[in-house]
Every structure is written in C-alpha cells, then in structure tokens.
Amino acid sequence: MTAKNAAQRRRAEPAPAAVTDGEAVGEAGLNLRKLAVSPTYRVVAETIEREIMEGRLLPGDRLPSETALADQLGVNRSTAREGLRLLEQTGLVVRKSGRRLHAAIPGHEELSTRASRALLLQKVTFTDLHQLLMVLEPSAAALAAKAISEADLKALEENVARTDRAVQAGESESVTQLDLEFHDIVGAAIGNPAWLLAREPAAKLMFPAAAPMINALPQASRRLVEAHRRIFEALRDGDASEAELWMRKHVIDFKRGYELAGLSLDQPVRSDATWKKEGLS
Amino acid sequence: MTAKNAAQRRRAEPAPAAVTDGEAVGEAGLNLRKLAVSPTYRVVAETIEREIMEGRLLPGDRLPSETALADQLGVNRSTAREGLRLLEQTGLVVRKSGRRLHAAIPGHEELSTRASRALLLQKVTFTDLHQLLMVLEPSAAALAAKAISEADLKALEENVARTDRAVQAGESESVTQLDLEFHDIVGAAIGNPAWLLAREPAAKLMFPAAAPMINALPQASRRLVEAHRRIFEALRDGDASEAELWMRKHVIDFKRGYELAGLSLDQPVRSDATWKKEGLS
DNA sequence: AAACTCCAACTGTCCGACAAACGGACTTTA
DNA sequence: TAAAGTCCGTTTGTCGGACAGTTGGAGTTT
Secondary structure (H helix, E strand, O other): OOOOOOOOOOOOOOOOOOEEEOOOOOOOOOOOOOEEEOOHHHHHHHHHHHHHHOOOOOOOOEOOOHHHHHHHHOOOHHHHHHHHHHHHHHOOEEEOOOOOEEEOOOOHHHHHHHHHHHHHHOOOEHHHHHHHHHHHHHHHHHHHHHHOOHHHHHHHHHHHHHHHHHHHHOOHHHHHHHHHHHHHHHHHHOOOHHHHHHHHHHHHHHOHHHHHHHHHOHHHHHHHHHHHHHHHHHHHOOOHHHHHHHHHHHHHHHHHHHHHOOOOOOOEOOOOHHHHOOOOO | OOOOOOOOOOOOOOOOOOEEEOOOOOOOOOOOOOEEEOOHHHHHHHHHHHHHHOOOOOOOOEOOOHHHHHHHHOOOHHHHHHHHHHHHHHOOEEEOOOOOEEEOOOOHHHHHHHHHHHHHHOOOEHHHHHHHHHHHHHHHHHHHHHHOOHHHHHHHHHHHHHHHHHHHHOOHHHHHHHHHHHHHHHHHHOOOHHHHHHHHHHHHHHOHHHHHHHHHOHHHHHHHHHHHHHHHHHHHOOOHHHHHHHHHHHHHHHHHHHHHOOOOOOOEOOOOHHHHOOOOO
C-alpha cells in the first residue's frame, strides 16, 4: 500500500465526534460554552467546504480519492463518503465524466430547482408568484434593454419564432416551455447572478402553471406571442421603457388569462411538468 | 431479529444500480434510450423525497430507522445512510432532538444561506446586489403597508429603537445586524414565501457588507435610523406610497454611503460576518 | 401522577471485501 | 507515426458485520 494507515491508529473508537463550540457565554459567570458536537461526517463536509470557499480548492479541481481523503482526515472511508454526499447535494462538488469528483460552484440551476421544490412544499399560491414576478419582470426587461448582448438577442428572436410555431400547432406543452425560456433569457441578459437567483425559482413554477390556460384560451397564447415580440423589439432597439411597458402588460395579461381559464389563484400551485425529468445529474 | 433479511437475498451484487431512463428517442430509428444509471444512494434519496413531495410523509413525521429503511428498500444500511445524507443537506429531513430524523419542508433560512454562499462564490458585486434590492425593497415596503400584522409592526418598532441605541453607542456590528433584521421583517410582512426567498440571499450579503461604512460615516447611520423610522411610521399608517418612497430613498442612500466610505462597488463582496457562525444544525 | 430505572433500539464510526467502470500506460496495426 | 486496441492498477459503489454511546420509552417505585 502507499501511505494508507496514516491517522488511522486510534482503533475503533466511535468517539462522539469533534467539538464545534456553540457560542461563548455572553455575560460573566461560568466559563463554559454550550458545547455542541457535530457528527464527523459533517465536519468532513465543512472542512472541504471551507477549502472551496477560501479558494484553496478551485472550481474544476479534482478532489482527492475517497480513500486518500479519509486517510488525510483520519476517518473511515464510509464516514468520508457521507461527508461527500452532503457536499454533492449542495453542488459544491460535482461528478465530471461519471466518476471522479471535482470542486465546483453551485450554479443557479441547482439552487433554483431546490428552491422551487421548497416553494411547492410551502404551498405558494399563484398570487404569491405573480406578485413577485409582477415586480421583477418589468424591471428585468428595462434593465436588459441596456445590457443585452447580440447573442441573447438572437436567442430571443429565435425563441419568439419557435413560440409562434408552437402556438400555431397548438402544442401547449412547448408553449409554456418556450415562454419560460423567453423570460429566462431576459433575466439572464442583465448579467446579474443575484437577479437570476431571485426570479428563477418563482418563474419555474409560475409559467409552467399556465399550461392548462394555453389549451383553454387559444387567443391567450396569441397575445403571448405578440407581447414577446414587442418585448424583443424593444430590447433590440434598446428602448427600456417600451420593454418594461410590454413586459408589464404581458405579466398582467398572464394573470388574467389564468383566471379566465378557470384556474384558481389562491390555491397552491401544482408541480406536474416541472419535476418529471429533474434527476440530479 | 424482527423481519430483517427481507430483500437482502441477493448476495453482494454491486450491480450498477437502478436504471432511470434518460430521454426517449426523438425521431425514428433505433428504439434505444440513452440509459443513465443513478447510484443506489440517489435512488434512495429520490424515493424518500418523492414520499415527502407527494404528501405520503408529512412534515414532522418520523422517518423509519436506518435499518428499517435499508431493509424496506433492499439496500445496505451504509447505502441508505448516504441517501439520507443527501436529503439532510436538502433540508427535507431534519434532526429533531438530536438523533431521530423527521421529514420536513426546507425553510427559507437554509435555502437562502446556501444561495448566499453560491452568490459569494460567483463573485457578485455590490452593484449586482443593489440593483436587485433597489427593485425589490421599495415594492416590498409598499406591499407590506397593506398586509403587515400588529406583531410585525411591534417588532419593527422595537427594531428601530434598538438600532437607534446601537447607533448612539457606535456599535457598527449591531447596526448592520439590526438593519438586516429590519428589512427582513418588512419582507416577511408581505406573507409571500416566494418573495422572501427572492430577496433574502441578496439582502444577507448586501446589508452586512456595509459594516465598514457605518464606522467611516457616522451620519450615514443616523440617516439610516431616520429612514427606518419613517418607513415604520408609513407602514403603521398603512401608507403604501410613503413607505415605498422612503424605502427607495433609503436604498439609494445606502449605496451612496457605501461609495462615500470608499468601498468599491464593482468588487466581489466579501463574506466575513455572514459565515462565522453558520453551522448547519 | 410524578420521578426514577433500565433495556432495547438507534445512530455514528469503523473494518474489511469485492465487482464493475474508468483512466491511462503500453502495444499493435494501418 | 498516429490511430486503434489491450491490459492493469485505481477508484467508486455496495455490501456485510461490529460495537460504543445515547436515547426514548416501558415498566416500576415513590
């Protein structure tokens, strides 16, 4: 073997794990601190996490093999693995090409998926989502007008074209998907990660929730395309207030359509499509 | 033993785990699908996750013991554990009273902590955060004016008083903390989980980032208290536009102060205080 | 009914094993 | 010589089994 049995000397000693202190005592009196122990696997995770947060492990770097890691930290491989599983879910480590683990920074993709899920469980209503997006989306359009790139414009144009076709064909599934994509592109065009993170979880729930509406009200989807086109043109021309205006109309219209389709605004939204193919890979 | 060796019959058979299919083939041709396997521990996690998402496991319910779980799913306890670790990080299961695991719905607390961390790693700038909150906070104030509860009003009033004292005492640490809290209360007052989730990660980073400013510019913190007080009064009186107005002033002023204090707007924000005591428990 | 005792059931860790997949070095072929 | 093919050491995924320390209750005593 290479250099395996490094810190493994303490034989089978299931000690209550390391000690991460709670808080120092506020006032005078006893010099004790509420000592809180974390299970070792968490300490492992936190250790690696720190390595990444503090830049000693850069995104893309390969992590040590499980055995090596366990060895360095002086824990059993099983324990180290549990720690890795924690990080894996956080998105701080990812599987590149199947096996090997690499350090990474969690993208908004993973975060917003989890956030959406949480919102679902918290029984957000359509009204809740709409209230938020009613504020965010028009501003997003305005901001995007100043910052959008050629590439994004092109993507938008194509999106509008495809949405148009999907509407003609009456494919409600595709329409909602493309609708979501349209708004995502606008949001991303601002180039502000915080913004993206703020809108995406809600958007992911609200836009797909409208699938039934597309079926019920054919003219709704036609208005949708119209609005998208106007927004696209405004963005192309760098006309912030026009973009904002149409986006606002669009979002308002969206709610109206939802109501007209007989969908209840204050019921918790259902998930459906969102989760179908959402494997963690 | 009770009923342990249930599905354990297949002896040590490290099969490549279950098969969660990729996507069906789009066009004609081969009837194959890109088959993607997930490791068993993920399948375990996804299974339990589904139980929770679909309401068969309600928040608060005790999960089966690890052994029982492993038994039911026909996997080894170690594997089941790894699955649990995934869920643990997601917040879908929590430790109530130390040991036993209970189902839960992830609160905005955990989500926004992770989101903030991600934003840090993505090197968000102060400008980014401000751009978002500049849109969200004023609207939040306006919406809160219509919806705020007595309890929240009381909390706000107290917060303002304490902030006032902290400013007098020149405790910049407390001031930023209280500032953050003030805005959190306003955000929460709307009673919209989606809203909370949207603003919190950014708020958690932006407001604390101003600690140095409080020290450098004493009058800045005085203006801060003044603004908070005005906002509180407007909310108390149900005056939406006044609340919005002052919140907007306040947020604008915040940025000005930041600049005047010589802090650079387009540098990635640093973490500091945010992470110090952020253990996962 | 409240307080106390005690034990079975759990969790946290560790050890050891092994099949399958992967990655990279080495060899053969065009 | 570069492309294609082969082979073997690593590494990951799973499994089985063990054991110390805690904990939640059942059962008992006050």
